[in-house]
Amino acid sequence: MHLSRIKIKLTLSILVFFSINTVILAQKTRSFVVQFHLQYGEEVVELETGNYQHQQKELNIEIFKCYLTNFTLQTDNKVVWEESDSYHLLDAEVPNSFVLKFDLPKKLRFSQLHFNLGVDSTTSVSGAMGGDLDPTKGMYWTWNSGYINFKLEGISPLCPTRHNRFQLHLGGYNPPFNALQSISLATCSKDRLAIFIQVDKFLEALDLSQQHSVMIPSEEAVEMARLAAKAFVVE
Amino acid sequence: MYHRVMKRIPFVLLSFITIFYAFTSVNSLPFQVPENWPEPAYDFTKNPLTKEKVALGRHLFYDPILSRDNTISCSNCHLQYTAFTHVDHDLSHGIEGRIGTRNSPALMNLAWGKTFMWDGAINHLDMQALAPIAHPKEMDESIDNVQKKLAKTIKYPLLFSQAFGDSEITGERILKALSQFQLTLISANSKYDQVMRGDTGVTFSEQEEKGYQLFKSHCNSCHQEPLFTSGEFANNGLPVDTTLNDIGRMQITQNRSDSLKFKIPTLRNIEFSYPYMHDGRFRRLSKVMKHYTEGIQSGPTLADELRKGIPLSPEDQVDLTAFLLTLTDRTFLFNPDFSFPRN
Numbered sequence: 001m002h003l004s005r006i007k008i009k010l011t012l013s014i015l016v017f018f019s020i021n022t023v024i025l026a027q028k029t030r031s032f033v034v035q036f037h038l039q040y041g042e043e044v045v046e047l048e049t050g051n052y053q054h055q056q057k058e059l060n061i062e063i064f065k066c067y068l069t070n071f072t073l074q075t076d077n078k079v080v081w082e083e084s085d086s087y088h089l090l091d092a093e094v095p096n097s098f099v100l101k102f103d104l105p106k107k108l109r110f111s112q113l114h115f116n117l118g119v120d121s122t123t124s125v126s127g128a129m130g131g132d133l134d135p136t137k138g139m140y141w142t143w144n145s146g147y148i149n150f151k152l153e154g155i156s157p158l159c160p161t162r163h164n165r166f167q168l169h170l171g172g173y174n175p176p177f178n179a180l181q182s183i184s185l186a187t188c189s190k191d192r193l194a195i196f197i198q199v200d201k202f203l204e205a206l207d208l209s210q211q212h213s214v215m216i217p218s219e220e221a222v223e224m225a226r227l228a229a230k231a232f233v234v235e
Numbered sequence: 236m237y238h239r240v241m242k243r244i245p246f247v248l249l250s251f252i253t254i255f256y257a258f259t260s261v262n263s264l265p266f267q268v269p270e271n272w273p274e275p276a277y278d279f280t281k282n283p284l285t286k287e288k289v290a291l292g293r294h295l296f297y298d299p300i301l302s303r304d305n306t307i308s309c310s311n312c313h314l315q316y317t318a319f320t321h322v323d324h325d326l327s328h329g330i331e332g333r334i335g336t337r338n339s340p341a342l343m344n345l346a347w348g349k350t351f352m353w354d355g356a357i358n359h360l361d362m363q364a365l366a367p368i369a370h371p372k373e374m375d376e377s378i379d380n381v382q383k384k385l386a387k388t389i390k391y392p393l394l395f396s397q398a399f400g401d402s403e404i405t406g407e408r409i410l411k412a413l414s415q416f417q418l419t420l421i422s423a424n425s426k427y428d429q430v431m432r433g434d435t436g437v438t439f440s441e442q443e444e445k446g447y448q449l450f451k452s453h454c455n456s457c458h459q460e461p462l463f464t465s466g467e468f469a470n471n472g473l474p475v476d477t478t479l480n481d482i483g484r485m486q487i488t489q490n491r492s493d494s495l496k497f498k499i500p501t502l503r504n505i506e507f508s509y510p511y512m513h514d515g516r517f518r519r520l521s522k523v524m525k526h527y528t529e530g531i532q533s534g535p536t537l538a539d540e541l542r543k544g545i546p547l548s549p550e551d552q553v554d555l556t557a558f559l560l561t562l563t564d565r566t567f568l569f570n571p572d573f574s575f576p577r578n
Contacts, residue, residue: 127281127361128410135365136379136406142369144487145358177489218489 029103032073033192034113036090036098038064040200047092054156054203061199062165063153064092065139066228067119067132071102073110074184080110087119089132089139113187117229118149118180124173146173146217149180150228152199159212166208170225172217179222181229195234202231261398262286266346269423270432272461275346277360277418282411284418287398290576292416294394295409297575300384301364302330302374309367309413312339315573318504319343319420325515329373336372336479338515340500341508343422343567349466353497353513354484360417361410378406385409422503422567423461430561431461439561445551446558453545454555457499457538463562468496469538472531476514483513494536506563520559524552 038045040052045061052059068088073081081104091097123129124146139148148171159166172179187193205227214221264284268275282288295301299308312327313319319342321327327339337353351357357366367373368381385391385404392402399408429437439447450458459465468484475481475495484493497513511517517526527545531537547555567573 125358127278127359128407128414130405130407134406135362135410136377136382138377138379140362140365142365144356145362174488 028106030106030191032102032104032190034100034102035192035194036100037194037196038092038098039196039198041198045092045199052200054200054208055158057157059154059156059203061092061152061154063151064090064197064199065137065148066090066117066150067139067147068100069116069119069123071100071113071115073102073104073108074112074114075110079114081105081108085131086115087123087129087132089137091137108190110190111186111188112184113193114182114184116180116182117225117232118171119147119173120180121173121178123147141169141171144216146171150225152202152228156208156212158208160209161212166212168212168214168224170214170221170228172221174217177217177219177222179217179225181225183229183232185232185234187234193234195232198231198233201233202228205230261288264289264419266418267421269421269428269461272423273347276349277346277414282361282414284415285398287394288412288415289419291394291398292412292414293573293576294390295413296416300388301368301376301381303376303380304330305384306330307374309364310575312367312373313342315570316507316568317341318422318508318568320508322507322509325510327373329370330375333372333375335370336481337513338510340498341504342417343420343503344462344501345420346418347462347466350498354487355468355498356487360414364410364413378409381409382406420567420573422564424566425503425564426561427558428461428564440557442554442557443561444558446554446556447561449547449551449555450558453547454502456540458502463502464499467499468493469499470495470534470536471497471527472533472537472541473512473516473526474530474532476516479514481514492536495534496536502559503562504564504568505559507568520556521552524556528552 040050040059040061043050043052045052045064047064048060048062050061052061066089068090069086071083071086071088072079081102083102088100089097119133123133128135133147139151140146141148148169150168150170152166152168154166155164156166157164170179185193185195206224211220211224214224262285264286266275266279266284296309296313299305299311301308307328307330312321312324314321321339325338327335327337329335340353345351345360348360351360351363352366357363365378368376368378382404385395391404395404395408396402398412426437426439426443430439457465457467457469457471470483473495482494484496484498485491487493505511505520509518509520511520511523517523524547527541528547529544531541531544533542
């Protein structure tokens with residue numbers, strides 16, 4: 001009986017020790033929340049129902065999806081933290097996908113958030129992937145291999161296409177048409193960062209009467225991807 | 236009492252572990268590289284073969300549920316008895332009688348493939364199935380919808396569960412299972428292989444041996460042994476079929492130097508994989524011989540090896556054909572593990 005008491009005490013002590021450790025460890029990390037906002041000028045983009053003014057004509061947005069990958073935090077151009085398996089699909093139809101939460105060491109100091117717009121070439125040649133990279137997400141080309149990095153579809157009377165639809169599928173991982181873009185944004189807060197994706201800024205840089213249908217990796221797609229990356233801004 | 240209980244704990248734990256292992260263990264299938272073959276290109280560490288995943292892939296391969304109207308399966312254009320290609324059809328057929336623009340390729344030894352399709356559009360075996368599933372002239376379906384249809388069946392959640400440990404059906408799992416079945420399609424037991432291995436009592440006839448020597452001097456630079464393809468792309472001097480105007484590899488790379496180049500196909504099981512070429516224009520091997528001896532059309536991207544044509548006398552052509560017939564592998568063509576799954 002005496003022996004059993006000792007064993008119970010020992011078990012309890014071990015449990016308490018591990019619980020305390022877990023609490024201490026939990027306190028050492030904190031969250032950094034990155035919230036993306038899909039904007040047309042000052043307005044929040046609403047798929048299909050929203051009407052926006054583009055060159056004095058009404059414009060609708062039907063689909064917005066993009067891959068944001070390889071998130072790192074930097075200070076003085078040095079990487080101080082990187083997310084593992086860092087692949088995120090932002091889909092305007094799934095509001096939750098616009099909020100990313102990173103668990104960071106509590107005392108981490110950083111001044112810049114860095115990520116890629118698109119999926120890197122190694123991942124693009126590594127076969128079937130799951131999660132956000134699952135091909136059922138509608139962001140994998142089928143006639144060709146590789147992910148679509150940025151997909152924007154909508155309607156503008158400027159487009160001389162069927163139903164005036166523009167379809168911009170920007171991707172490609174193979175040089176010379178590697179569309180992957182890197183984005184660096186300054187962050188003052190250590191808790192949260194709001195990033196605005198200014199669709200108007202991207203579309204204003206295009207001539208929709210000419211540039212309305214991009215479906216293959218090409219020079220045009222790479223150029224548009226550069227413009228798309230510039231649409232990611234912080235206030 | 237307490238001590239007795241304590242003593243039993245290790246045994247109880249061991250039993251639990253054994254039972255747990257029995258229910259969760261999978262029957263791994265080691266991938267056998269045939270003797271003197273190169274290492275495969277496929278990375279098996281990312282998708283290790285198991286009996287259950289191969290079985291699932293086999294069910295998917297033979298199931299028309301992959302097509303929009305549930306009428307066409309992979310096996311419609313890739314029949315086992317004809318080396319997993321569509322015999323007699325120059326161009327591949329899809330749902331509603333739609334006809335594509337290329338000849339369906341024979342499927343075998345895919346673990347050694349670096350790129351797929353006649354133009355190399357696909358960079359990984361896992362992703363290959365997406366192309367025929369989505370092509371409007373083939374299955375005209377989306378992987379997203381295939382996933383939803385499979386989830387509604389009685390059979391598939393169970394098969395996925397056996398293969399992956401739970402019944403969740405994802406695009407990744409569908410594609411990896413399809414890869415697994417296709418990776419098992421190894422053809423390495425033709426008469427040629429038996430001669431090379433030194434199997435007792437198997438030798439080339441005099442004619443086959445002459446053909447083999449001709450093959451080595453005229454064909455081997457592109458159709459390299461033992462896979463009988465280098466996996467590269469070449470313009471073999473076919474005149475452009477103006478009803479198709481297919482520019483081949485250039486369509487993918489947009490590079491002029493790739494114009495009219497197509498994937499060099501394997502010659503294994505060539506006896507059964509007719510019609511030949513990317514558009515299935517030649518129904519007989521004799522026509523293929525005729526093309527290489529007198530039909531090559533010159534052009535800026537023509538393969539250097541073919542600039543002067545291949546000088547083969549009519550006797551040479553017969554000898555070479557005799558050798559090519561030694562590439563027929565009946566154990567592959569009639570392997571019951573590759574046929575329609577009966578259960």
